[in-house]
Amino acid sequence: MTEETRYFTVVEVTVNGLSAELLDTSISGSTVGNKSHVGTTTKQSVDWAIDVVQRKSDGSETVLDSKIALVTHLSTDGASVTKTNTWVCPQTDFDYTDSVVVKLYIRRPSATGSWVLMGTWTTEQLTADSLDSATWTVTYYLFRWVDIEAGNRYRYEFHYDGVEDSNIAGFTWTPGPPPVGKRVIGDGLTCVVA
Numbered sequence: 001m002t003e004e005t006r007y008f009t010v011v012e013v014t015v016n017g018l019s020a021e022l023l024d025t026s027i028s029g030s031t032v033g034n035k036s037h038v039g040t041t042t043k044q045s046v047d048w049a050i051d052v053v054q055r056k057s058d059g060s061e062t063v064l065d066s067k068i069a070l071v072t073h074l075s076t077d078g079a080s081v082t083k084t085n086t087w088v089c090p091q092t093d094f095d096y097t098d099s100v101v102v103k104l105y106i107r108r109p110s111a112t113g114s115w116v117l118m119g120t121w122t123t124e125q126l127t128a129d130s131l132d133s134a135t136w137t138v139t140y141y142l143f144r145w146v147d148i149e150a151g152n153r154y155r156y157e158f159h160y161d162g163v164e165d166s167n168i169a170g171f172t173w174t175p176g177p178p179p180v181g182k183r184v185i186g187d188g189l190t191c192v193v194a
Helices: none
Strands: 002-015 018-024 033-038 046-055 061-073 080-089 099-108 114-122 128-131 134-147 153-160 167-175
Touching: 002 033, 002 099, 002 114, 002 153, 018 099, 033 099, 033 114, 046 080, 046 134, 061 080, 061 134, 080 167, 099 153
Parallel strands: 018 114
Antiparallel strands: 002 018, 002 167, 033 153, 046 061, 046 099, 080 134, 099 114, 128 167, 134 153, 134 167
8 A cells, every 4th residue: 555645746647548737746846827707896705626537548537526625715814825625535446547537626606607728737557456445635725816917816726746746645546466467667657458
């Protein structure tokens, strides 16, 4: 069993046919990424949450859970805040070439608005036998500011990578053997089965 902290990074990859940013075991460097959502001229509370998805090598997906580890950047909070919440990952059988996809959403205003997709991250092909039941702790670095060029409207941002390393701790999986009679060449991102 392997327990990791997975970081939202700015590295662009294609895994199992999906082009996304890499959910990696370390930050990629000093560059800070951000996902920005423009609101109104009134400061509002907003929700952030994620979907967790199992993706097969043929591109098919199974949603393990949606809008989980929800946090709220309150209108009364400071402009820059760090928020955390937890989620219990269900025990899930994996094929050797499966990946985990995490989709980030914002809801504005909090509780009553519609969810908007803000970003998508993927692991490499995990080479896992299972994604294990464990408590994930999701950390969000959030920022809010007034954009004068957008008509004095508020921007709500998710910051990641570099020094503002939004992450998922407790990411736990069990390694699996390669398929019988086959060998795997590559780094998991550009995996070739031969």
